[in-house]
Amino acid sequence: MKKLTVLFVVIAFSTHALFAGGPWLKPKGKGYYKLSEWWTVFDQHYTDTGLLDPNVTTGIFNTSLYAEHGIHKRLNLLVNATLFSRNYMNNVRSRTTDELIIPGEALNSVGDIDLGVKYGLSKPGSKIPISATLILGIPTGTPAGGTQNNLQTGDGEFNQILQIDAGSGFQLGKTSAYLSAYAGINNRTKGFSEEFRYGLEFGLGLLKNKLWISSKLNAIESFKNGFTAETVTSTSVFANNAEFTSLAFETNVFISKNFGVSANAAGAFRGEIIAAAPSYSVGVFYDLK
Amino acid sequence: MKALKLSVGFVSILWLQACISDDYIDDNIEPVLQIVSNIDTLEINTSFQIEYQYFNNIGQSETVEVIWTSTDPDIIDIDAAGLATAFQLGSAAIKAETTVDGVESSDVLNIAVGAFTTFEEEPAIIEGSIVTTSSYELEGDFTYESTADGVRLAFKENYEASTALPGLYVYLSNNNNSIANAFEIGKVETFSGVHDYEIPNVSLSDYSYIVYYCKPFNVKVGEGAF
Numbered sequence: 350m351k352k353l354t355v356l357f358v359v360i361a362f363s364t365h366a367l368f369a370g371g372p373w374l375k376p377k378g379k380g381y382y383k384l385s386e387w388w389t390v391f392d393q394h395y396t397d398t399g400l401l402d403p404n405v406t407t408g409i410f411n412t413s414l415y416a417e418h419g420i421h422k423r424l425n426l427l428v429n430a431t432l433f434s435r436n437y438m439n440n441v442r443s444r445t446t447d448e449l450i451i452p453g454e455a456l457n458s459v460g461d462i463d464l465g466v467k468y469g470l471s472k473p474g475s476k477i478p479i480s481a482t483l484i485l486g487i488p489t490g491t492p493a494g495g496t497q498n499n500l501q502t503g504d505g506e507f508n509q510i511l512q513i514d515a516g517s518g519f520q521l522g523k524t525s526a527y528l529s530a531y532a533g534i535n536n537r538t539k540g541f542s543e544e545f546r547y548g549l550e551f552g553l554g555l556l557k558n559k560l561w562i563s564s565k566l567n568a569i570e571s572f573k574n575g576f577t578a579e580t581v582t583s584t585s586v587f588a589n590n591a592e593f594t595s596l597a598f599e600t601n602v603f604i605s606k607n608f609g610v611s612a613n614a615a616g617a618f619r620g621e622i623i624a625a626a627p628s629y630s631v632g633v634f635y636d637l638k
Numbered sequence: 639m640k641a642l643k644l645s646v647g648f649v650s651i652l653w654l655q656a657c658i659s660d661d662y663i664d665d666n667i668e669p670v671l672q673i674v675s676n677i678d679t680l681e682i683n684t685s686f687q688i689e690y691q692y693f694n695n696i697g698q699s700e701t702v703e704v705i706w707t708s709t710d711p712d713i714i715d716i717d718a719a720g721l722a723t724a725f726q727l728g729s730a731a732i733k734a735e736t737t738v739d740g741v742e743s744s745d746v747l748n749i750a751v752g753a754f755t756t757f758e759e760e761p762a763i764i765e766g767s768i769v770t771t772s773s774y775e776l777e778g779d780f781t782y783e784s785t786a787d788g789v790r791l792a793f794k795e796n797y798e799a800s801t802a803l804p805g806l807y808v809y810l811s812n813n814n815n816s817i818a819n820a821f822e823i824g825k826v827e828t829f830s831g832v833h834d835y836e837i838p839n840v841s842l843s844d845y846s847y848i849v850y851y852c853k854p855f856n857v858k859v860g861e862g863a864f
Contacts, residue, residue, distance in 0.1 A: 392661070394855070397802035400773035405856035410656045437658050441856055443818065444662040445696050450818040451856055453658035499805065499854035577801035578829070590802065622802060 371529040371550065372478040372514035374469045375419035375637075383415040385611070385632025395593070395620035405451075406439040407624070411460055423469035427484065431460025434490060434502035456494035461503040462487045465510075477517045482533075484510040506539040512546070525554035535569075540576030542590050544569050558603075565597040571621075593620035601634070609634050661856075665816040669695050671704070671743035673734055674843055678758040679750045680714065680724040686755065688720040688747070690734050691843070695741070697813025702736045709733070713751055724751040760784070760842060768848055768862035774800040776850055776860035784842055791823070791848070792834035799829045805853040810837070810845035814861045817851050826850070 375381060390408040393401050412433040418426050437455035442448065465484035471477065490503015516529025528551050535544040552563030571592040597615035604610060611634060616627040670693045680686050694700045706716040713728040722732060728751055735744035763783040770776040778797025783790050799806065811820035821844075823835050848862040 388656070396773040397800055398773050398775075402773045402855075403857055406659070406661050408656055435656050437656060438856065439659050439661045442660050442662050443665050443696060443816065445666040448696075448818065450663070450665075450816060453660075455656075455658055497805065497853045578804045578806065578826075589804075 370415075370417070371527075371531075372471075372480045372516045374423065374425050374467060374473070374478070374480060375417055376473075377419045377422055378637075380416065380418035380425075380637045381634065382417075382637070383611070383632050383634040385413055385415065385630050387411045387413060387628060387630040389624060389626055389628035391624040391626030393625045395617070395623050395625050397590070397621050399619065399621055401625050405441055405453075408435070408437050410435045413460070417467070422473050425467040427463070427465035427467060427482070429463040429465075431462065431490065431502070434458060434460035436494070436500045436502055438495075438500065454495040454497075454500060456491060456500035456502055458491045458494075458502045460490040462489050467514075470513075477515060479513065479515045482510070482512045482514065484512070486510070504541070506537055506541050508535055508537040508541070510535045510546070516550075521553070525558055527552050537575070540589070542575035543572040544592070545572070546570075560603075561601040563599045563601075565599065565615075566594070567597065567615075568592075568594040589622070591620070591622040593617040593623045595620075603636075607636050607638065609636065663816060665696050665813055665818070667695060667697055667813050667815065669693060669738060669741055669743045670812075670846075671702075671734060671736055671745050672843075673732070673745045673747045675747065676758045676760060677747075677749055677755065679752040679754065679756040680722060681753065681755040682724045682727060682751050684755065685721050685723040688716065688722050688732060688734070690720070690745070692736065692738075692743070693812045693846075694738065696816065696818065697811060697846075698819050699812070700738075702738055704734050704736050707733045707735075714749055722749065724749075727751050764842065764864050766848075766862050766864055768797075768850065768860050770860040772857070772859045774803055774852075774859050776800065780848070780862065782842065782864055785836065788836065788838040788840045789842060790834055790836055793828075793832060795831055797828075797831060797833070799826060799850075800859075801829050803852045803855075803859065805855075806859060807851050807853055808835070809849045809851060810840065811847050811849045812845055814847040814849060814863070815858065817849060817858075820849060821845065 388410040392406040393403050396402045411431050413431045416428045420426055435457045438453050440453040441451040463484050463486050465482055467480050467482040470479040470481055486508040488503050488505050492501055492503055492505025494500040510533050512531055512533030514531040518527040530549045532547040546569050548567040550565040552561055554561050569592050571590045573590045575589045595615050595617040599613040601609055601611040611632050613630040672691050674691050675688045677686055692700050692702045706720050708714050708716050708730045710730040713726055714722050714724050714730040716722045716732055732747045763781050765781050767779050776799050779794045781792045806826040808823045808826055809817050809820040846864055850860040852859050
């Protein structure tokens with residue numbers, strides 16, 4: 350469902366900003382690579398009025414590879430590929446008779462792939478680095494599966510995100526810290542509404558910077574200029590006009606000089622047409638310094 | 639390498655959660671027994687078969703054992719199969735009752751005895767309203783009437799439905815909490831104002847509710863009663 354795909358994109362790109370995904374660039378020949386599993390299971394969602402309504406229990410599990418690699422001192426290449434995605438819905442049964450009313454279904458396939466470039470607008474080593482990122486969303490996933498076409502492992506549309514990131518690393522006493530922010534526009538096709546995205550992230554480095562903890566605020570505001578069920582009869586435009594504000598907490602632990610593991614939990618505390626349940630991700634990363 | 643193995647193991651455990659399991663809906667409703675024969679007057683010294691419909695606790699039509707009684711068997715008597723016979727002028731109340739799984743249901747029909755058999759005219763038109771049972775907008779008044787080959791469900795100017803749901807469908811059902819065994823009229827394509835549905839091979843007494851259901855979310859959005 351579209352709302353899930355939106356949430357997925359946000360989480361997938363919310364890698365630790367100090368290592369990747371923020372305004373900082375990897376030097377030429379260096380990079381950050383992460384294999385992660387993201388999932389959410391929800392039985393309620395935010396409706397178009399922002400209130401909560403129930404839905405059949407739905408799960409999405411995505412196995413993704415994120416890579417950010419420096420090809421120039423001011424240019425990084427980005428890839429965020431959902432190598433495998435599973436979207437399922439539970440059976441619906443009668444509590445009175447246990448009769449199966451609507452059989453559950455699942456869709457398994459490759460998900461969407463995001464390709465991007467990040468350009469350093471500020472000089473390398475700047476105290477407040479600023480970067481611009483262009484992301485192209487390649488619709489390699491399946492936008493409509495199952496007998497009701499209500500299962501998705503991708504949104505089926507080619508979108509383009511233009512984003513500006515800025516941030517700063519500093520010391521809080523003897524503790525390393527950073528603060529970063531971003532804002533961007535997501536231009537979407539096939540009747541999906543354009544979006545304004547923004548976020549804020551604060552992180553602390555502990556245990557001689559072997560342990561990083563961070564908190565992130567992410568938001569999407571829909572322009573609500575796309576198709577609705579009234580203007581299109583296709584079921585491919587599921588839950589267009591999704592928007593939310595979410596809070597995430599992430600931990601990254603270096604278990605060697607370059608290798609580390611990460612864990613993330615996020616949840617929308619305000620939204621429209623979006624899952625109302627926490628999402629989680631765990632992963633392993635390699636930080637080529 | 640150790641971290642990679644740990645992650646693979648953890649992901650494998652996660653995938654066990656990705657199995658399809660069961661959600662349950664509360665679809666228990668009060669069973670309904672109704673006499674569907676619309677006889678008004680029974681000609682003296684003739685017989686007439688009284689018919690009934692029974693909808694069980696999930697709204698499914700079912701054949702049950704009905705006990706037929708008359709308040710005055712000297713005027714109209716009725717046998718165990720529901721065959722009513724008129725013996726003298728007057729009137730009597732015919733009662734149908736059944737008990738299924740300890741739950742009693744009954745209905746009563748008043749019949750007069752006269753020179754001719756006559757039938758009560760069915761209401762030409764049923765009026766009602768749909769209301770939302772969710773957070774999505776859904777409201778409006780409707781009429782429900784017989785046509786030559788079925789029924790017509792017509793919505794008035796005050797009908798409004800949310801356009802945020804991509805897969806909103808409308809059903810006729812005998813259970814306002816479920817679309818099991820319901821008649822699917824079709825996908826909602828009009829979200830505001832006057833529109834109607836011509837539904838062949840359905841009679842006015844076949845269903846008791848309109849149910850609006852979002853297929854992608856598998857959840858009821860609203861309902862209306864006839």
